[in-house]
Amino acid sequence: MIRVEGLTKTFVTGRGAQRAVVQAVRGVSFSAPDGAITALLGPNGAGKTTTLRMVSTLVKPDAGRATVGAHDVVSQPEAVRADLGVLSDARGLYTRLSGRENIRYYGALRGLSGKPLDGRIDELAQLLEFEHLLERRTEGFSTGEKLKVALARALVHDPQHVLLDEPTNGLDVVSARALRRMLLRLKQAGKCLVFSSHVMQEVEALCERVVVVAKGQTLHEGTVDELKARTGKGSLEDAFVHLAFDGKEGAP
């Protein structure tokens, strides 16, 4: 279970005359239960990525609270990271290492080793359909191939909680389908999944719960049907646009 209560975060950008204060998140709250996929929906700049970074302990919130399982992200960051798998916006791989070596590095950092680690890598490669890439250096991998290795790297320790920041961005149909199958499998295994996305069909097909975020605030939290009913719209996309953009497309 991931709980987020009133998170806020302000950044200072530039120096001197260029200095500007940006309030990226100004009160995001939601909860993501185990055994479910929770979607974080919002326009660009809504604060989704910053929220996920605060939950993953990389960014310290100015106010509010977030817990992953029983652990607080500010006071127990190591414990949170130990039980969290994150596929962030940055998915850089080590191009001189093979797919297996990339995943093994993260597994070893999390205390795994030997046959259990290699077995887990083989299992993930099979589930994500990239066994043929495992022993190849990742230099020259396509976006989809990189994403699969990065996702396997994030899941190597079989975390109970998984955060995914726009995971299907840039993926072809086949890779996106493989990813969706993986997410459903994780959900069935009772994992708690939170992912941000722009693809409404994907959210509708995968997610039990939807959290709409705009201007750094939570505008709605509930099921897809509840969102449609609240806005009186027939499709998730129309309901989202109505809520996030006050019904005016392109003007949040």
Added chain:
Amino acid sequence: MRQLVTVLHKELLDGVRDRRVWLVVLVTALVSGPLTLLLVSKFLADLKSKAEAREVLVENAQAAPRLVNFLERQGRVVEPPPADVRALIEAGRFDDAVLVVPEGFEADLFRGRLVELSILHDTNRAKSTTAAVTLERLVGGFGQELTLQRLLVRSIDPALIRTVRPTLVALGSSRGGATRLLFLVPLVALVSAVIGALAIAIDVTAGERERGSLEPLLMNPVSPWSLVLGKWLAVCTASLVTLVGTVTSFAVAGQVIRDEGLSAAFQFGVAEAGYTLAVLGPFCLFVSSVLMLAALFARGHKEAQATTSYIVSLVSIAPSLSMFLSLQDASWQLLVPALGQNMVLARVFRGSPVTVLDVLTPALVCVGLTFVTLVAKTKLVGRESIVFAKG
């Protein structure tokens, strides 16, 4: 500890597979020593051959038959200079010197007047300067011979004009001239330690962020100390390997290059190599740490290269600073990395006494500063301004 070993293993594997790291380490370590010695050897040989050259260039030689006769008796062959010799010298394209004989030279000599002889040369070219000094010495000899003849004609004892006679007495260290060129070793070895560490120091810091792997890496439950120490040890390994290679290549090249002048001025054996490694080893630890700290603030490879180039420059000019500012053995240098190591090695090589404190002080300074920079990195590595700085 296990995490530290994991990080170190990954960074070494990544570094070993990075062709840039290998090329820099190999080229710096294996080529810099022999190449420097070969160039110095050739330079010394050229100077020697210029000083011993039989040909001397004399402009308007027909106006000075007695001078030509003197030069030929010294075993020299008098040749005319090229017609455009002044233009060549001014253009910096002439490696010799020219003696210019004025019109009426013989008549002026006959009348006992002081005759001015110009020696044209290029002060920017060592060979030209050497040839000018040779010509000056020959003309001086000719003048002495004339003076002697004039005194004898007047029945005056030539000993009367000899009032003082300077004699050079060498009181240098016991090793004398055998170490004149050893100053090259710290000069090259200090820079090689930095160059060897540079590529990998940038890759594990600015490179990590540029390729987008720092953010996911920090999402692992890994302690900042394991992360920083693992990466630093990998950088140190590259620096130390380059240093050992450079020192070894100097030692081997010193044995292999069979040049009389070089052998006389460059006696670098196992003992000297051992001293060099012992003194410069702690410097490798320090410079690896400083390079990583500097690159940590850079937003990418290019910016990191620009930032770290200041460190490379500072280290490369340190031995020259000591030489040109005549710092000699000022003990405050022991507290400054690079200067301290250079001073201790200079003393060791010339056979001056070196105390344990002289060796330990720069080493402890390096270890202390390394610790401070490592602590700073552990505090900085997870900072939002470092992790999310935009390139």
